[in-house]
Amino acid sequence: ALKIIIVSDILTLLSLSWFCLVKASGCGVPSYQPNTGRVVNGEEARPYSWPWQVSLESFFPTCGATLIAPDWVLTAAHCITSTLHNEIDSKRLPCSFLCFTLLHRNDIALLKLEKSAVINDKVQLACLPQQDAALSHNQPCYVTGWGRLYSGGPAATTLQQALLPVVDHSVCSQSDWWGSSAKTTMVCAGGESKSACHGDSGGPLNCKGRDGKWYVEGVTSFVDGRGCNTPKKPTMFTRVASFIPWISEVREAKSAPCT
Numbered sequence: 001a002l003k004i005i006i007v008s009d010i011l012t013l014l015s016l017s018w019f020c021l022v023k024a025s026g027c028g029v030p031s032y033q034p035n036t037g038r039v040v041n042g043e044e045a046r047p048y049s050w051p052w053q054v055s056l057e058s059f060f061p062t063c064g065a066t067l068i069a070p071d072w073v074l075t076a077a078h079c080i081t082s083t084l085h086n087e088i089d090s091k092r093l094p095c096s097f098l099c100f101t102l103l104h105r106n107d108i109a110l111l112k113l114e115k116s117a118v119i120n121d122k123v124q125l126a127c128l129p130q131q132d133a134a135l136s137h138n139q140p141c142y143v144t145g146w147g148r149l150y151s152g153g154p155a156a157t158t159l160q161q162a163l164l165p166v167v168d169h170s171v172c173s174q175s176d177w178w179g180s181s182a183k184t185t186m187v188c189a190g191g192e193s194k195s196a197c198h199g200d201s202g203g204p205l206n207c208k209g210r211d212g213k214w215y216v217e218g219v220t221s222f223v224d225g226r227g228c229n230t231p232k233k234p235t236m237f238t239r240v241a242s243f244i245p246w247i248s249e250v251r252e253a254k255s256a257p258c259t
Helices: 082-090 240-253
Strands: 003-006 053-057 061-069 072-075 098-104 108-113 140-145 160-167 186-189 204-208 214-222 235-239
Touching (some): 061 214, 072 214, 072 240, 098 240, 108 240, 140 214, 235 240
Antiparallel strands (some): 061 072, 072 108, 140 160
16 A cells, blocks of 8 residues: 655654644745755755655655645656556555545646644645746756666665756757757756656655745656666656646645545
8 A cells, every 4th residue: 555654764654543733834944954065966865854755655665745735745646656546546444545636647646645744843844836936047956855876776765865957948948958858847957967766756856945945846757768867868847836726726626624
């Protein structure tokens, strides 16, 4: 069965029955600041510094995700496979983790938790960007996850982070880059010696706003099939700012507690 695990020093299952609904005190301001001064080809993340990072697990970590509300998780649609989705829908165990899933064809998905997360100094929310908010070329953002450390290599056992500068769509859509595969509903980031890798899918592209808060600007979607660090093949993310109306509509329509 699918397990949703949220990051702390010791990973905490959101399925525990004593979790209760609490009001979020804000978003995008971790109590433990991430190390952003030096990142070369990725590094182990400081504990608790990305407190909205979620792991989607089915016996082992399969995808990342982002906690955007105490009872809502944002991930990539391709992470919620038909087999896994059917298992969630048809096998409602006493400790089931989800009460609702909705997939969008543009590789973004929302998961509503059966039990809301307790927000504290180690479990916090990422901010959502404004609708259609633009990212600037070379804007520094960070991808986080437990994906493979390199193409064909082992999966990370601790949360990793890597600095991925944003690549403007006018560059990313050039024929020797991603060409027509780069859509305006996507964000390109990285493309040199740093990228997301297999297993990072669904996790956040974290970008710091002018207000000092961290925003989930992208949902990790895909990398080049030839390898995770292929030149001129930045990691592709679903652009969250393009789907703010959809996210708002889904959350409003499913605002009632799980029954």
